[in-house]
Every structure is written in structure tokens, then in C-alpha cells.
Amino acid sequence: MTQDRKLLEPITTVVSFALRLLTGVVVAGFVFTVTRGGWSDAVVCVTDSTSSSSGAADAFAPEKGAEVGSVPRYCATDPSTYQRLLDHIGGLLSLALLAAGLFLLNRLLQGAAKEGVYTLRTASRLRALGWLLLIGSLMAATVQAGAEAALLATLAQDAKFSVGPWFQLWEPPYLALFTAVGLVTFARIIRVGTRMQEDLEGVV
Template structure:
């Protein structure tokens, strides 16, 4: 592996992790201090046309012509937090994944690619991605579902999971590769001890 390329990739990944962390903090602060309307997109009435009083929306809620966008002009603190819950989990997940990947690349630079430390970092990154993606999707999806339900109470509002859940497979693949690398490192150490 080209060390200059790895070093550049580690630096770029670390920079992206810092930007994602700053976006997490900035979004949280600016959103909680904002006193504007809170809007949410829903697919529930996608094929409906908005006829006055046909969609059961709450007091102070405006719906778009297609009834898929709902806006609360004077949201409660819970609605503002739920709106924030749709963004923050993915920003936190992105920060953690990028930071751990950057550390993995730095370990590759310092110790080489086939070491026990690299295999452990790869496994940790894999578990964070495999568990973090569905967890972030669950938090974001349930926040958005609750927000829609708070603006337009509908019987049978269901829990939703958002985001690219294919990341679970990528995370599990990284965990498996970490275990394979760890066995390879142990076999190499045994072989070196024999010779």
C-alpha cells in the first residue's frame, strides 16, 4: 500500500470527521436556538389532494397542496427536539465512522497493514458501522414519525427506520475481515516463533 496515498486518505478522512463533528454541534446549537417553524415531510397522503378539513392536521399546522409537507409555526420544545432527531443521529454516526477509519489508517501507517492493532481497529470500526447504522436510522425514523404524528394525529402511526441500512453488511464485512486478519497475524507470529 502506498504510504503517501494512505497518509493523504487518513488526513482527508480526519478532516471530514472534524467537519462532521462541527456540523453535529452547529446543527444542534443553531436548531435549538431557532424560533422558526418546524417542517416535516411525510408520504402518508402522497396521492391525496388537500381539500379543506380533509386531512386531520393539528392546530397551527400548515400542509402543502399535496399534503406531504407539514409545518408547525409555533412548535413545542418536544417537536423541535424531534425535528433535530432526524438529523443529529446521522451526523454523529458519520463523525464516529470517519474518525475510527482515520485512526485505522494512521495505525496502518505506523505499524503496517497486517498487525494485531489494525485487525482490532478494523473490527471496532465494523461493529460501530453494523450497529450504528440501524441505531441512527431507528432514532431518526422514530423522531420523524413522532413529529408527523404530533402535527397530524393518525391512527396507527408506525415506527420507521430511515437511512441506508446496507451499511450493516459493510460493517459486518469489516468485522469478519478484522477476525481473518487477526488469525493471519497469529499464524505469522507462530511461524516466526518456529523459525
């Protein structure tokens, strides 16, 4: 197990430190928001990336053969609680996904350092991390796009909350998806390798 512990450094130490740091930052941010009224002082803005126009930015001077496009950005002068919630929900979900991912990764590394890398439990924890990243990233991106579309509908007269703007604002988390699929695949490889090793030890 000592050899496995050495192989897992320095990522084990880095993840453990990052998890503690994130916990401290979240707690400090929550205390600051409650005591200083950070929630009520926040400005709520959304960029309407579903619509754009060219030639509207006359103050800019593009080179010959180029044109300037403008994308409207709406800000609430006195945002309601609903608008503030829509503005923050995407960031909160991303933070929750980061915290859950770091927790599972820390548990995976700590367990692998104690029990060994090639164990069924390590494979199960690696698979759980992969599924969390896969489902969580898709959910966070979907909710983020929906929240932006709903917020835009409350700030722009021509905008309506529907599937069209929601889909246009949705950005697939490609890197997270490919990473998640890779983790699930490696978990299966470790599981198969562990069972083969156990079979060989039983024969010997």
C-alpha cells in the first residue's frame, strides 16, 4: 500500500487541500453575504446572446472588410428576489458540483492510498465520480441555460421564456462529458483487472 500511496502523490495532497480551501471559502462567503447584505446589493444582468446585430456599434471603427456586431446586455435596476435567484442558481449548481466532485475524488484517493489502487472499491468510487461528473455537468448546464432564458424574459420585452432561447443559451460541457466517460471506462478496466488478479491469486 505504501507504493500505491506514493504513486497517488501529489494529487492526493492537492485535492485534500483544495477541498478544505473550498469549504473555507464557501463558509466565509456565506457569512459575508448574511452579515453585509451582499445578496441585496448584487447587480443582476444577463447578456442576450440569442440576438445580435451588425452595424449597431457606430462608435467603433472596424478595418475594411470587417463589421462590428452588438449583443444587448440587460441589467435590473431593482431586481426582485426571483431575478436574484435566477442570476445565482447557475453559479450555485456549479459550486455544488465542484464540491461534490472534490469530495468524491478525495474519498477515492484516500481509499486507494489505504486499500490499494487495484480494488473493486476503488473501481466503484471511480465509477461514481464519473457518473457524478456526467449527470451533474449536464444538469448544471441545462439549469444554467434555463435560468438565463427565464431571467432574460423578465428583463427584455421581446424575449419570451421558451424552449428556443433555452436551447440557444445552452452550452454543452464537452470537456466534462468526455472526462466523465473516460472515468467510467477506466473504472470498468480496473474492475476487470482486479477480478483477473483475484482469480490468478486463487489459482496460485
